[in-house]
Amino acid sequence: MGEHRGTRGDLFDPLFGAARSGEAVSDRAFVAALLEVEAALAVAAAECGVIPADQAPVIASTARSLGEDIDLAALGTAAIAGGNPVIPLVRLLRDRCAAAGIPASSVHTGATSQDITDTALMLLAGRAGRIVVADARAAAEAAAGLARTHRDTLMVARTLGQQALPSTFGLLATTWFTTLDAAADRLETVLTGLTVQFGGAAGTLAALYPRGTAVADTLADELGLARHPIPWHTDRTPIAELACALGVLAGAVSKPATDVVAMSAIELGEVTEGTPGGSSAMPHKQNPVAAITARAAARRVPGLVSTVLSSMDHEFMRAAGGWHAEWETITDLLRLTGGAAHRLADSLRGLRVHPEALRHNLDRTGGLLLAERVTLALAEHTDDARAIVTAAATSGKPLADDETIAAYLSPEQLRELLDPANYLGHAGELVDRALSGRNIAPTGHSPSTPSTGGPR
Template identity: 60%
Template sequence: MSLFDPLFGSDRVAAELSDEAWVRTLIEVEVALARAAAGCGLVSAGAAAQVTGVAAELVVDVEALGVAAVEGGNPVIPLVRLLRAAAGDAGPAVHVGATSQDVLDTALVLLVRRAAAVLREDLAGAADAAALHARVHRDTPMAARTLGQQALPTTFGLVAAGWCAGLDHARAALSVVVDGLPVQLGGAAGTLAALYPHGLDVGRVLAAELGLPWAPPWHTERTRVGALAGALGVAAGACAKPATDIVLLAGTELGEVSEAVPGDSSSMPHKHNPIAAVTARAAARRAPGLVATLLASMEHEHQRAVGAWHAEWPTVTELLRVTGGAASRLRTSLEGLQVHPGSMATHVPAGELVHHAGELVDHVLDTRQETA
């Protein structure tokens, strides 16, 4: 965990994406591959069992592995050497028919799924909190604001229902992308040649071992990574919207909402800053640049990319961290959000009615019940 992870809400997601988690997951893929090879008769069951045993006991110096990765351009190459040395006579059962990208891509998919589980939980928690505000304040009048100016009346319930709908849509879209990420196994050039005639069988067994969908090799076909980037970027944006509204509504001149545990000021003790919403915005603001990097990295050359693939690993993990942080901090803000109807009422012209707002809130919440 870094100094800023708790501040920007990234600590829980970061735990799933640490250097140690990367190494454990790379080893997990290698072990599953050995078992898949044994299941298809390419190595003995005893050799696969030996690989499984030594992998469970293997102690890897992460820093040294990082240094060793420089020579070949990725950490899988030195990690395979360590596993083979530890496995002794069973060494040939390590990394059967695979290339480094197979192991790295598959490990990344597993890490994404685990980190996304935390992210989706926080998105759901934030949406639930927004839905509760929508229900409680279905008919609480407040001023709508357009182009920064006071407009017609609305209700706080309808505002919160909009937040809820955006978070739910983002979570559903992210779930589709993440759940569809498949295993990667293609060998040196994506043809499974080294596993012939068992390549397809090994791929399917490997997928089953890891609980992933199977797909033909996608080593330089990166639409899945692009879709993941887009879904994470949209989720970050869905978090930024309510966070921005909360910051504005909590301003001294409006005072229509406040956070349960507002932030302190080092120089102005009278201030009560909506710091959870502030840091949610800060985390989300980093997402678009990371999304752009991943979209720009989709142009993988021929059958192995020269740099574009390498740029994905830290970028995907960082995008998960910032989006997870935005969701976590927004959830904190919304779950403790205090609404001040009296302040809202002072900004609504007397006698103006809010038509259909309650019906619209009901529709959003009813639809949510049906699709939850």
Template identity: 65%
Template structure:
């Protein structure tokens, strides 16, 4: 069964993560939950173990590609508004042929229980892929920071040259954000809860055993045990959505930097496998960074959708719950694709130190205006005016006669050397690397 985006998933890096988010993956997760629920009933002694094994076998068979007609299932889902209803009927018919009572399938559950648990399984499976790519991207950025901790480059603010910095420090800003996002995602994935509340969240159909069954179901699925059913408490979904939004944002920052730095005019970095153009043979496009950025830019609206659908009324929402299924899977697809493409971009990123040095020099020392003004102020109260006049006229600071009146040629040369005005750049790189979980690598 193809993913939702067979044409564009490869472009935006979502091929691997989409395997866990396809229609087939949804059906598999739904059946996994139904099988686990039957097993949970057996675990607490409320169902025959052989019957539950038969349910698990039937569910596994139906989960296989071609095990059922997904197109027909989708059409049958329209009447009830979700695929659980026809899927349960199908599963009961299958096991009924072996003498398994219908009561063993879907006992005490409501459709939302199965859908929410399946979404948690999909999230954990797809989220593991997202986390791996996010970590790979962070590791690559940390490697760049380590190698280039003292490589001078221009620090740009508001699109203009500001002061000298190092490429290592810029790369540190990349991996620290990626690490923070990865930690947050890891926490969310490890705390995804089971959902089991029955028709109205009271587990009335399973009283007095409902709580034990809910806990057994959580254990069967490897999900966190619920405190209470969260049918209309959607903080879990909101936390997941916002975390994926943060992941996308953390990815978008370095992707944006790389895209700009790879421009012809700057030429400070280049991807190891740049893309070409159908019309312009000379183009060396940073396609991985560009597509990472594109995928990431689609996530804020989806996060907003998840947050705006938190107001589930009473014990079951009419619409807001249904709006979550594709929203969350799309978020996983896009955040995962963005993380993957960034990891591709950063792995083997070529750093052109000679271009960085050239760009530091194009203002004729004006990038060190702050430093020259400070040194000049020890000799004259007109220091700022003198440096401003030189900058306005386009005169190189090391050739300005007004500055030379107060400072020697040797002093000026030292003052306008970018490598001598990096502040704590290297210290900050070292601190950021040391703060990583394994002291510099994950």
């Protein structure tokens, strides 16, 4: 058996796409980040003259070695007494540093457990969050490629579950990548602004006065985090903004994943994943597993966002429970959103689009989805245009065969009016504009699709 990695997702992280994001927020990664903050605090304290300069390298190297061989289970058990793992972790670090001649007062100088935990969580969020963004960008890039290739591939637009008007697959894929791009941009902005959290026992930095603010700023610089003007012990907007950005991205992932699942149904047959999944009981099944698992991971995210938002009411200078509720919630948000984005990228990169099935479904109503256009043309000849077309649409016959309509419009006019390719509005232009906004120029249009053909 391999060494346990200290995650809560060894079984399911690969399935739900969170192998990388899950590893980045694993228990071992969390402890390593806590020790990284302790090491950086020693460096900052030395630079600001709080501890002797020669002690910082020893504390930093000791923290690194402790992270490599720490017993996570024992640390977790030891955390019960104080309510967080920093307390026993600092005890272990001080014991090891003492063996090297470093006094306990030089370790964890001027800090409280929340300073170390919050700042470590920001480090984890930055690292895992960039994996999430990269996977979201990969999914958006795949969707943009589909939009470019299928700019003019006809399909039916569906509203409220019903056929509405002609559209193109390219325009549908455009909604996918523009939504993903916007959500990834928002998350990236939040990640860029992640800040240090350092305020001492009660947010006053009293133990480090008059060097407290200098230590806080130096700590931020040492860790590559943004400086923050004051400690945010009980101002949880930085955590909430991160959670909300992850929630929006998970929602952006859900849209294309939901479309892929629906369009993969045998009754539609409009798309298939490149490597569909099978069934343990039914040999014929070709399940869009990547899109399915993307949806599954994303569906768990809104509840976690709600947990973060409902935990913002931190009382006084440190919350009793609200703070503790954030730790696993944020790491789970990063795991799940990252997994959802990763699985969607898998789905879209290999997605096969079937123009003949798209056209077959477009033609299923016998031209009824162009009733709006026929009504507009007929209105030039009679005030009863809407009533005539409504009656024809409910007769069960194709509009082209309706005698009342034919009394006003010639067969040639009807053929032109009932050609879905002639009623696409700005669809192609909208695809081009969106692709241009990504600095991806359209590389040509797909060939025209056949007018007939059954679903695949």
